[in-house]
Amino acid sequence: MIKLLICDDHAMVRSGLAMLLHGKHGIEVVGEASEGDEAIVLAKQLLPDVVLMDLSMPHGKDGMAATTELKQLLPETAVLILTMHDDDEYLFRAIHIGASGYILKNAPHDELLSAIQSVAQGNAYLYPTATKRLMSEYLVKLRQGGADQGPYDTLSEREKEVLGWIAKGYSNKEIAESLIISVKTVETHKSHVMDKLGLRTRPELIKFALKKGLLNYD
Known part of the structure; x- marks a missing residue:
């Protein structure tokens, strides 16, 4: 089983995700958190394989800060960012702090299930257009002599x-x-x-x- 912890500040979103994911493709939803500090406490108790993490949580610790701390405390736990922000800056920063994946909230259910399975297996996951942008950025840096930047x-x-x-x-x-x-x-x-x-x-x-x-x- 893939032990999954869901962190989102909207109770209805958490409940909906839990109903959608629990029992599918070996996923077991072991806990829900409404903000980053709560997610960290629950993660230390439950030791999930994957934390599904929202970025924008106005109350308590946000997703970026929580991900940074989680990766320091539980480096083996994969963090999959689930967000509405289709933005390069958020994407690159999430990767930089150790997130294993980045997927948008409007992604099809099957894609979300695949992303959770992928990061649980130790792989990285980015939604298709993000992968294309990331590769373009990498190629630009190579052409500009990225190693010397x-x-x-x-x-x-x-x-x-x-x-x-x-x-x-x-x-x-x-x-x-x-x-x-x-x-x-x-x-x-x-x-x-x-x-x-x-x-x-x-x-x-x-x-x-x-x-x-x-x-x-x-």
């Missing part, structure tokens, strides 16, 4: 854009209004930029931007 080259185009705005002194709210995104999204991009570049303060970020020639105001 520095931290800046690991930033997504949006992260580079946000970095430039921050370095020029714009507030998170001003950046959000200019890019037509939420303030929370700007804060997330900023956090990713700081992590990838190994920076801790705004002055360090500005100094980095100066070296990269990002402060052209024209």
Whole structure:
């Protein structure tokens, strides 16, 4: 049996997934969690083979943070991200922190079952269009000499854009209004930029931007 733990902040979604998956293709739903901290507690108790993890959970620990901690505590447990976010940045970050798979919530039921079986067997799973995008990104990096790239080259185009705005002194709210995104999204991009570049303060970020020639105001 594949022991499965479901983590999603919507009770109806959890119940629906449990009804859909339990008993199918050797899957046993052993627990349900409403946010990341609860998932970590249950995972330590139940030792699931797979955790089906939502990303966006506004209360408690979100899916990214929970996945990072779970992989440190239970490295043999596979985490399959189930999300509505068809977004390269979420996808690449999930892979970077150790998720075994990434599948969208609108995927057919058979595809979800196959994804759970795949990651339980130690394989990776990405939905088809994500695989294509990932390969394209890899080929671009190869053509650009990916092995010699520095931290800046690991930033997504949006992260580079946000970095430039921050370095020029714009507030998170001003950046959000200019890019037509939420303030929370700007804060997330900023956090990713700081992590990838190994920076801790705004002055360090500005100094980095100066070296990269990002402060052209024209």
